[in-house]
Amino acid sequence: MINDQSTPSLYTWAGGEAALSRLTEAFYRRVADDAVLAPVFAGMEAGHARHVALWLGEVFGGPAAYTAGRGGYEFMLAKHLGRGITEEQRRRWLTLIVDAADEVGLPSDPEFRAAFVSYLEWGTRLAVRNSAPDATPFHGAPVPKWGWGEAPPYIAE
Structure with missing residues (x-):
C-alpha cells in the first residue's frame, strides 16, 4: 500500500468539507421520507447533518x-447508547447514504468506494452493538482514522 505524502486522504479525495456536507444533507433528506429511518431520527437537532459531515x-x-x-x-x-438500532435500520442507513453519495457525485472509483463503504459497514455494525440495551461499549477511544486500506487510489503520472 502506498502511504506517503503524495497519496491524498479519503477526505481530500471525496472533495473535502463541501462534498461531505452535500452528502449528509442529501442523506437526511432521504431519511425524512423513509419509513424505516424517519422514526429513528425524528426530533433530531437542526445541525445534525452538519455534525455527521464533520464526523x-x-x-x-x-x-x-x-x-x-x-x-x-x-x-x-453517547448519541447511540440505548437506542436499540436494528439490523434492518443499519442496512437501510447504508443503502440511503450510498444512494446519497451517488446523488451528490462523491467519487465512484472502486478504491474510494471500497474504503468509504468499509468504514460505513464497520461504523454501523459498531453502532448496532453499542446501542443494544445490554451493551458494554469501550469508552475513551479516539475518533477512528480511516484510510485506503490495501487499494490506494490510482493517480496517473
Whole structure:
C-alpha cells in the first residue's frame, strides 16, 4: 500500500468539507421520507447533518472539527447508547447514504468506494452493538482514522 505524502486522504479525495456536507444533507433528506429511518431520527437537532459531515470528515483524514466542537468519540458514542438500532435500520442507513453519495457525485472509483463503504459497514455494525440495551461499549477511544486500506487510489503520472 502506498502511504506517503503524495497519496491524498479519503477526505481530500471525496472533495473535502463541501462534498461531505452535500452528502449528509442529501442523506437526511432521504431519511425524512423513509419509513424505516424517519422514526429513528425524528426530533433530531437542526445541525445534525452538519455534525455527521464533520464526523465523517475527521474519520476520513480531514480536520478534527468534530472533536473540537462536539467532544469526539465519547459524544458520538453517547448519541447511540440505548437506542436499540436494528439490523434492518443499519442496512437501510447504508443503502440511503450510498444512494446519497451517488446523488451528490462523491467519487465512484472502486478504491474510494471500497474504503468509504468499509468504514460505513464497520461504523454501523459498531453502532448496532453499542446501542443494544445490554451493551458494554469501550469508552475513551479516539475518533477512528480511516484510510485506503490495501487499494490506494490510482493517480496517473
